[in-house]
Amino acid sequence: MTPNLIQTRSLSKTYHLRTGLIAGIMGRRDDVHAVQDVDLVVKEGEVVALVGQSGSGKSTLGRLLVRLEDPSSGQVLSEGRNVTAITGAELRKYRRRAQIIFQNPYESLDPRYTVAMSVGEPLALFGIGTRRERAERIRQALSDVGLTPVDRYLGSHPHELSGGQRQRVSIARALVVEPALIVADEPVSMLDASVRSGVMNLLLDIQQANGISCVFITHDLAAARHMSQRVAVMHAGRIVEQGPTDDLIANPQHEYTQKLIDAALVNEIGHQPSA
Amino acid sequence: MTAITPQPPTPPVVPPKASRRGQSQRMFWREFARHTAARWSLAIIALFVFAALAADVLPLQDPTAISSEAYTGPSGEHWFGTDHLGRDMFSRTVHGARVAIIVALGSAGLATAIGIVVGAIAGYTGGRLDDLLSRTADVFLLIPVFFLVVLIVALFGQGLFFVVLIIGLTTWPQSARLMRAEAMVLRERVFVVAARASGGRGMQVLFRHVIPNGLSPVITNATILMGQAILVEAGLSFLGLGDPQVMSWGRMIFDGRGYLDLSPWMSFFPGLAMFLLVLSLNLVGDGLTQAFNPKLRRRGRA
Amino acid sequence: MTGGSFVEVRGLRVGYKVPHGVVQAIDGVDLTIDRGEALGIVGESGCGKSTLGLGLLRLLPSNATTSVDTFRVGDTDVAGLSQAAFRREVRWKRVSMVFQSAMNSLNPVRRVGEQVADAYRLHHPQASKREVQARVDRLFELVDIPRARQRNYAHEYSGGMRQRAVIALSLVCDPDVVIADEATTALDVVVQNQILDALADLRTELGIALIVISHDIGVISHTCDRVAVMYAGQVVESGAVADVLASPRHPYTASLMAALPRLTGPRFRPVSLPGSPPDLADPPTACRFAPRCPIAADICTDVPPAFDPDHRWPARCHFAGDERLRQLGTERTS
Numbered sequence: 001m002t003p004n005l006i007q008t009r010s011l012s013k014t015y016h017l018r019t020g021l022i023a024g025i026m027g028r029r030d031d032v033h034a035v036q037d038v039d040l041v042v043k044e045g046e047v048v049a050l051v052g053q054s055g056s057g058k059s060t061l062g063r064l065l066v067r068l069e070d071p072s073s074g075q076v077l078s079e080g081r082n083v084t085a086i087t088g089a090e091l092r093k094y095r096r097r098a099q100i101i102f103q104n105p106y107e108s109l110d111p112r113y114t115v116a117m118s119v120g121e122p123l124a125l126f127g128i129g130t131r132r133e134r135a136e137r138i139r140q141a142l143s144d145v146g147l148t149p150v151d152r153y154l155g156s157h158p159h160e161l162s163g164g165q166r167q168r169v170s171i172a173r174a175l176v177v178e179p180a181l182i183v184a185d186e187p188v189s190m191l192d193a194s195v196r197s198g199v200m201n202l203l204l205d206i207q208q209a210n211g212i213s214c215v216f217i218t219h220d221l222a223a224a225r226h227m228s229q230r231v232a233v234m235h236a237g238r239i240v241e242q243g244p245t246d247d248l249i250a251n252p253q254h255e256y257t258q259k260l261i262d263a264a265l266v267n268e269i270g271h272q273p274s275a
Numbered sequence: 276m277t278a279i280t281p282q283p284p285t286p287p288v289v290p291p292k293a294s295r296r297g298q299s300q301r302m303f304w305r306e307f308a309r310h311t312a313a314r315w316s317l318a319i320i321a322l323f324v325f326a327a328l329a330a331d332v333l334p335l336q337d338p339t340a341i342s343s344e345a346y347t348g349p350s351g352e353h354w355f356g357t358d359h360l361g362r363d364m365f366s367r368t369v370h371g372a373r374v375a376i377i378v379a380l381g382s383a384g385l386a387t388a389i390g391i392v393v394g395a396i397a398g399y400t401g402g403r404l405d406d407l408l409s410r411t412a413d414v415f416l417l418i419p420v421f422f423l424v425v426l427i428v429a430l431f432g433q434g435l436f437f438v439v440l441i442i443g444l445t446t447w448p449q450s451a452r453l454m455r456a457e458a459m460v461l462r463e464r465v466f467v468v469a470a471r472a473s474g475g476r477g478m479q480v481l482f483r484h485v486i487p488n489g490l491s492p493v494i495t496n497a498t499i500l501m502g503q504a505i506l507v508e509a510g511l512s513f514l515g516l517g518d519p520q521v522m523s524w525g526r527m528i529f530d531g532r533g534y535l536d537l538s539p540w541m542s543f544f545p546g547l548a549m550f551l552l553v554l555s556l557n558l559v560g561d562g563l564t565q566a567f568n569p570k571l572r573r574r575g576r577a
Numbered sequence: 578m579t580g581g582s583f584v585e586v587r588g589l590r591v592g593y594k595v596p597h598g599v600v601q602a603i604d605g606v607d608l609t610i611d612r613g614e615a616l617g618i619v620g621e622s623g624c625g626k627s628t629l630g631l632g633l634l635r636l637l638p639s640n641a642t643t644s645v646d647t648f649r650v651g652d653t654d655v656a657g658l659s660q661a662a663f664r665r666e667v668r669w670k671r672v673s674m675v676f677q678s679a680m681n682s683l684n685p686v687r688r689v690g691e692q693v694a695d696a697y698r699l700h701h702p703q704a705s706k707r708e709v710q711a712r713v714d715r716l717f718e719l720v721d722i723p724r725a726r727q728r729n730y731a732h733e734y735s736g737g738m739r740q741r742a743v744i745a746l747s748l749v750c751d752p753d754v755v756i757a758d759e760a761t762t763a764l765d766v767v768v769q770n771q772i773l774d775a776l777a778d779l780r781t782e783l784g785i786a787l788i789v790i791s792h793d794i795g796v797i798s799h800t801c802d803r804v805a806v807m808y809a810g811q812v813v814e815s816g817a818v819a820d821v822l823a824s825p826r827h828p829y830t831a832s833l834m835a836a837l838p839r840l841t842g843p844r845f846r847p848v849s850l851p852g853s854p855p856d857l858a859d860p861p862t863a864c865r866f867a868p869r870c871p872i873a874a875d876i877c878t879d880v881p882p883a884f885d886p887d888h889r890w891p892a893r894c895h896f897a898g899d900e901r902l903r904q905l906g907t908e909r910t911s
Contacts, residue, residue, distance in 0.1 A: 053765045053767050054736060054764075054765045054768070068472055092474045092476075095473070099472065099473075102469060107464060108465040109466055109469075110466045110484050110488065111488070112488065121473055126473075170469075192621050193833070193837060194621050195836075196836065196849070197836045197846075197847035199849075201847070219767075220766055222838040225840055225844070226844070226846075249840065260767065263766040263767040264840045266770050267798065267799050268839060268840055269795055269822050270822070
């Protein structure tokens with residue numbers, strides 16, 4: 001059996017929002033349960049799609065997995081080890097194993113950094129390799145994500161690149177430290193429909209070639225179907241249904257899953273919605 | 276039906292156009308140059324800087340040479356006239372630029388550097404440390420800086436560098452506030468979060484991403500701080516608290532105040548020079564604000 | 578009504594002056610739409626879709642020059658109107674727009690209901706308080722926002738509700754034509770469908786001619802009656818959605834379709850179109866799509882293809898309807 005790469009045990013994240021001065025004095029708070037009691041398993045080399053609407057908590061869960069957010073309760077286990085409360089050097093070591101790609105390619109790269117600087121930054125921050133080795137790794141990563149000829153892109157700034165190219169830079173940036181897990185948080189939703197599949201295919205190819213596990217966060221079930229072996233459907237902070245992708249789409253058990261499927265079918269070309 | 280994957284032709288490579296960084300810098304200067312007053316001000320400042328650097332090698336009369344031609348008005352020989360000791364006011368005014376520039380760069384540079392670090396740490400870290408740093412800054416903002424400086428200088432000495440140091444150490448809170456506001460916004464920006472995810476420690480993220488991306492308002496503010504510093508130093512000199520070893524415009528105005536009816540140019544020309552330089556610095560600040568935020572101007576006009 | 582469609586646009590051209598020449602962002606576009614009909618404009622970023630919408634409303638920046646031979650809405654040709662007359666009589670009153678960024682279209686410090694009222698008063702300064710309120714109530718009812726929410730600020734709305742409010746704003750003057758420019762792009766699928774359905778209902782209910790601009794051909798397939806596919810400033814294929822999306826005749830249309838992952842049918846690997854649209858300051862002289870086309874031949878780089886207006890769904894391609902396109906775009910659901 002394939003071992004688990006990452007696992008969560010009743011993971012929860014609650015944000016406390018103070019509603020205002022008076023309410024704050026009165027001790028009244030609005031608690032937002034962004035993620036509630038989530039048990040999720042990602043096996044080695046597997047792609048799990050996390051599907052849900054905006055506000056369902058899927059992005060928060062993604063950030064919890066890479067420990068960019070601290071959980072309110074529950075555990076995150078990585079290869080059997082509890083990484084819920086690690087800090088400092090240990091946390092940095094973990095982050096090298098668990099990378100994240102963000103949704104908005106227009107925001108996720110420092111506008112002042114060249115492509116080479118952006119892709120090389122994790123290497124520098126993690127203290128990986130000599131200067132020459134880093135340069136070689138940067139070139140390799142860029143060529144792996146299809147930004148070739150590499151020399152053309154090394155010195156470019158984000159504003160000179162298209163959304164798809166920027167997202168490729170983000171993938172190269174994640175890839176360059178050889179992670180075991182990549183959390184891809186809606187990596188294509190801000191891109192033109194015509195370039196989405198290119199970025200998705202790239203993620204799949206890289207994931208398969210390197211045996212990387214991937215959590216693919218999306219609101220689009222068709223994209224989830226293309227990417228994943230398993231799907232977890234999130235609604236209001238909870239996973240309401242999870243299972244093998246094809247089964248789940250063919251035979252949804254939860255009404256919310258059905259709702260997502262119906263929504264996706266409406267835009268399916270050639271699909272005749274039953275009147 | 277099986278899917279047929281067509282062989283796509285080799286993608287036409289769209290090369291990123293050559294060095295757009297250069298282009299964005301050009302855009303910055305074009306936007307700056309649209310501000311006519313700022314353009315002229317920059318030229319005036321350049322003139323003052325040149326005067327400060329070259330005062331010793333320019334064919335000027337000796338600014339300290341005492342002669343019998345005291346209280347003369349502007350003439351072909353003494354463009355700005357002479358003072359009560361018969362010294363050439365033009366030469367003295369040109370030399371005075373040196374003190375002004377030293378004070379401007381030194382004080383504003385120090386204040387800006389402190390402000391950047393304090394503000395960035397406060398805004399990025401948040402919490403208790405932010406409270407502590409912000410309250411400290413507030414205290415400085417509440418105290419009338421000029422009187423504080425007067426007090427310290429009167430008590431502890433009036434060397435030029437001490438004055439520069441004191442002005443710098445008392446005027447940083449404005450920069451800190453601006454940087455803090457930027458840092459609080461930048462902290463949530465995705466590329467800053469991404470740097471954390473890529474293994475960045477707090478200080479690394481701060482110096483790599485937060486500070487460089489939040490500099491523009493602080494830089495703009497620095498030009499205004501420079502103007503302020505010049506005025507504070509001149510004020511000190513005018514009160515007789517300036518460094519007696521240096522030729523400062525404030526000192527010249529101070530010297531001239533007793534002879535205002537007899538030879539007003541003794542105070543007028545150093546005052547005019549100071550007025551021009553401070554005004555130019557403020558206008559350059561205005562131009563920078565505009566160049567950093569081109570939208571501001573468009574909205575302003577619409 | 579003079580012959581043909583309710584709205585007719587002929588020869589729309591938009592050029593941007595840039596340092597190294599003129600970028601012909603829209604190069605002779607013709608469109609027709611009927612009342613209650615929805616026309617989809619689809620294409621990648623940089624193909625001129627958004628410029629088209631803004632150009633029709635004459636909302637382009639000052640370095641753009643717009644010319645149009647005919648722009649007829651109902652019985653009036655508004656092509657010849659002066660800028661001032663166009664603003665007074667056409668913009669928002671006859672042709673209005675729903676923008677992509679709902680947050681930017683709404684004033685954050687004014688209640689949403691008041692903003693809609695303001696917009697109405699701007700165009701109807703004589704209206705009494707009661708008339709204004711009645712109109713605002715009606716608009717909120719049309720876009721299905723509860724009356725109580727009129728008192729909320731934009732940030733208290735969900736993304737979908739904000740977009741509905743922006744739609745309400747576009748409807749204040751009972752326009753004949755509404756242009757929705759990527760109106761649902763930032764929303765998730767479920768909310769997106771709700772908005773699109775709301776727009777579809779409005780167009781039949783109010784007899785609006787709707788123009789839906791989107792990069793997502795799936796969105797067009799479900800909302801629109803007809804579609805115009807744009808590439809490099811030109812319409813390369815147009816016709817009924819049922820025809821065009823069932824068997825695209827232009828390789829660009831087929832490529833856009835082949836790029837979409839599907840929820841049903843056999844799993845297949847969607848194919849992204851390689852490269853990006855040409856620089857419109859210097860477009861390819863013959864077929865503009867040729868450099869990226871999977872079926873291009875020599876003729877494509879030598880002779881500009883014609884747009885055969887007699888065909889039921891014309892395509893600007895030498896190989897329009899070629900068999901090879903079936904392989905590209907035929908990953909049909911069964």
